[in-house]
Amino acid sequence: MGWMRAQRNDRKVLCAQSIASASPCDSKDKLASDQQNRVHIEDISTLQTPKHLQCPTLPFVSTSTPNADLPFLPATAITASPTHNQLYIVIDNIVYNCSSFVDEHPGGGQVIESFRAQDCSWQFWRFHSKDVMQAWGQPLRVARTEGVTNRWKERPRWVGLRRFRDRDEG
Numbered sequence: 001m002g003w004m005r006a007q008r009n010d011r012k013v014l015c016a017q018s019i020a021s022a023s024p025c026d027s028k029d030k031l032a033s034d035q036q037n038r039v040h041i042e043d044i045s046t047l048q049t050p051k052h053l054q055c056p057t058l059p060f061v062s063t064s065t066p067n068a069d070l071p072f073l074p075a076t077a078i079t080a081s082p083t084h085n086q087l088y089i090v091i092d093n094i095v096y097n098c099s100s101f102v103d104e105h106p107g108g109g110q111v112i113e114s115f116r117a118q119d120c121s122w123q124f125w126r127f128h129s130k131d132v133m134q135a136w137g138q139p140l141r142v143a144r145t146e147g148v149t150n151r152w153k154e155r156p157r158w159v160g161l162r163r164f165r166d167r168d169e170g
């Protein structure tokens, strides 16, 4: 079954209840006209994200460029359109384009895909060293940002009475 979209005009707004209950306030005529106003969309790729919500495709930045000199991309540009064809993830306010790397990722593609357009800083540092970031992450940088949130709160890990390997301790 294809994707369905209700075309609205100023008076007829399709509501699920009107179909389910066919209550007295919803006349047969209205239901029939709602049916006519539906359009079948078989291919989801034809649904285009409005221009003002699209996330720009940014070029990779030279590995010699310091993070502070990366172009700034507002958080809304990344999060407003997570289905954009670029797979951006955010680690410590740096935006990485993993669109191609996702297929080569030694930890599997799915885990990166699950963080599309999100911050995954602490999850990243659970599995990678600074050397991995330097060698593999650095070439994937496209921008810096601020305010992209992590969906999960980091739970501290403890060994005995000490917190285990704080990120800044290397």
Ligand code: HEM
Residues within 6 Å of the ligand: 089, 096, 098, 105, 106, 107, 108, 111, 112, 115, 120, 123, 124, 127, 128, 132, 133, 136, 137, 140
């Ligand atoms: C910029 C993005 C990323 C880069 C460049 C990257 C790079 C790498 C590399 C090079 C390895 C192999 C490391 C080794 O063998 O020592 C690896 C493994 C792995 N990565 Fe990533 N990764 C990225 C993002 C992520 C994210 C967001 C997660 C989610 C938590 C993740 C989870 C893993 C896991 C679970 C492994 C396997 C670890 C193991 O086998 O011990 N990665 N990654």
